[in-house]
Amino acid sequence: MTRQFYTCPMHPEIKKEHPGLCPECGMNLIPVETEPSHQEHGNQDKHQGHSTNIFKMKFWVSFILSIPTVMYSSITQTLLDWQAPVFPGSEFIPFVLGSIVFFYGGWIFIASAFRELRARLPGMMTLISLAISTAYFYSVFVVLSGKGQDLFWELTTLIVVMLLGHWIEMRAVSGAQSALKELSKLLPDKAEVIRGNKTEVVSIEEIKEGDLVLIKPGGKIPTDGVVAEGNSDVNESLATGESKPVIKKIASEVIAGTINGDGSLKVKVTKIGEKTFLAGVMRLVAEAQSSKSRLQLLSDRAAFYLTTIAVVTGGVTFASWLAASSPDYAIERMVAVLVIACPHALGLAIPLVASISTTKAAKNGLLIKQRMALEAARKIDIVLFDKTGTLTKGEFGVDTIVPSPGINEETVLNLAASVNSHSEHPIGKAIVRSAKNKKITLKSVEKFERIAGLGAQGEVDGQKVYVGSPSLLEELKVEIESSLKPKLEELSGQGKTVIHVVVGTKLAGSIALSDIIREESREAITRLKQAGIKSAMITGDSDDVAKWVAEELGIDIYFARVLPEDKAKIVKQLQEGEFRNSKLEIRNSSRRLAVAMVGDGINDAPALTQADLGIAIGAGTNVAIESAGIILVKSDPRDIAKIMRLSKMTYNKMIQNLFWAAGYNVVAIPLAAGVLAWKGIILQPAVAAVFMSLSTIIVAFNAVLLKRRSLS
Helix, strand or coil, X not given: CCCEEEECCCCCCCEECCCCECCCCCCECEEEECCCCHHHHHHHHHHHHHHHHHHHHHHHHHHHHHHHHHHCCHHHHHHHCCCCCCCCCHHHHXXXXXXXXXXXXXXXXXXXHHHHHHCCCCCHHHHHHHHHHHHHHHHHHHHHHCCCCCCHHHHHHHHHXXXXXXXXXXXXXXXXXXXHHHHHCCCCCEEEEEECCEEEEEEHHHCCCCCEEEECCCCECCCEEEEEECCEXXXXXXXXXXXXXXXXXXXXXXXXXXXXXXXXXXXXXXXXXXXXXXXXXXHHHHHHHHHCCCCCCHHHHHHHHHHHHHHHHHHHHHHHHHHHCCHHHHHHHHHHHHHHHCCCCHHHHHHHHHHHHHHHHHHCCEEXXXXXXXXXHCCCCXXXXXXXXXXXXXXXXXXXXEXXXXXXXXXXXXXXXXXXXXXXXXXXXXXXXHHHHCCCCCCCCEEEEEECCCEEEEEECCEEEEEECHXXXXXXXXXXXXXXXXXXXXXXXXXXXEEEEEECCEEEEEEEEEEEECXXXXXXXXXXXXXXXXXXXXXXXXXXXXXXXXXXXXXXXXECCCCHHHHHHHHHHHHCCCCCCCCCCCCCCCCCCCEEEEEXXXXXXXXXXXXXXXXXXXXXXXXXXXXXXXXXXXXXXXXXXXXXXXXXXXXXXXHHHHHHHHHCHHHHHHHHHCCCHHHCCCCCHHHHHHHHHHHHHHHHHHHHHHHHCCCC
């Protein structure tokens, strides 16, 4: 039983179960009834990787062969008043080489046109095929009959330009997503499994539910499970968006791909394979990709209308002149119409601008992975930021030091940093880093000891010093002075992590740490507001943390404690104009809103693909980068405003080029058809080809002007 699939006219090896756009060249997928084999599925990536090279090879071969074809054509003799060397058989050079270029370089367009016509979706391939086929067979007729003037030079240059256009186009949109492959790389290849009284190193595939896995300090957790023994802190920021390391103890759940802290854990495996959290994220990425809104290429629509006009006009022209003149003259008029209508310039109008804008973007720290993503940026209504690693640095930093009466801030920081100088804990490292930045000389520590889940202790200058969480104060039965409580409560209320420093049995002071806000974030939000674009923030952190960051940056709306699987839902919610904050107003909110998502973590991947525009921070994970359409190479959120500006500039250039590429046909096609023949104005096929080439030059020059525009 056959199934309905959709394939690309230019890349028949690509088959999908839903209509949409080709991931290689961006053309409309057309329906076919076929059942792709497992081998086809397995080799699909390989075929896609070779497609660009195929066009490259065909272009260069055709280009080389077109040079002598043009040299021995009448146009060279006429325009340059130069005669190529003549020898026996030289008059057949255009015929021989033109035929090779037609069948070698042009056949790919003809085959694609057949698929378009079979799917009843005529487009650019149909129009190109009509033009090159008509020009070729007309030229063969001229050679055999000895009547008229052949069009081999027009044929070869037309094929060369179209091959160049598709090669440039495919390079501009190359780099198809490999997010699912990157997700699998997050897991370690092997794991230590405790079976009986022995520890075995096995591959991930050999792990079974119920196995006991040993996770060493700093190691990656290979699968979902529950802690059976041990205490540690686990960095789950890449999976859940939680910036703080999460304390894990007996009965705590752990997630595959997250990174263990400085303690050892024994984890009982509860989920493997398709049941794991990571596999769920992979499914969400795939679903978001398949349900994503599809954009139509402007050039493809223009080619469809131009094809219809050219075919109808060519047919009418042939019939009209056949009735009024000889068959030779009627064919000549029809050829002139089809040649001048052929999208020489149309084939370059979009890809040339896309290629230039992609290069311009790269020079400004923007990596455009998907051309359609850049096209979508000009319509964005609201930008949704992931907090950790995007608006913030994703690492702890000392925010405030609250010393007890009679003790200064430097002493508190020195004691805390000295004790933590031996710690591998992220909070301890942040305290040490802050002391070093302030050029504080740390003191020597003796008898250092980590207190699992509470903090650390050691002897400094002969005194016992403890550094840890509020739970440590309870354990030591140390009271906080009443004068310090309001400030510490305020800091805790802002979602900051408060660490206490105890000397002996007295509180020396407290240190508040928080995820460091990027200096560039404030300016990024300001630039978006100036452009009339709203901002939103999403995070797995607590409401207090989210509220504090949102108020600091002036963000319009925030979503806190969002689970990874809910991030894509938040994007959909924003797209539908549903907001938790009723005060948020967006112009034209009655329509579906265009949402850009900016993130850097694994958990952002589904949301990045669900959004109308996915933007990844360059310093983020490979998963986020591969799931996004645009990457901020410099990890600077201020560049988001540049994306919007470049998008508008690029779109305007595309519209202008489409006008020059197709608009001149309004005048040229009627002239080629001979509507002014009664006044002696006749457009010969060769002259029509010159006009067609002129439009190509105009399009190329206009595209180059984009390089001079500034994004600032």
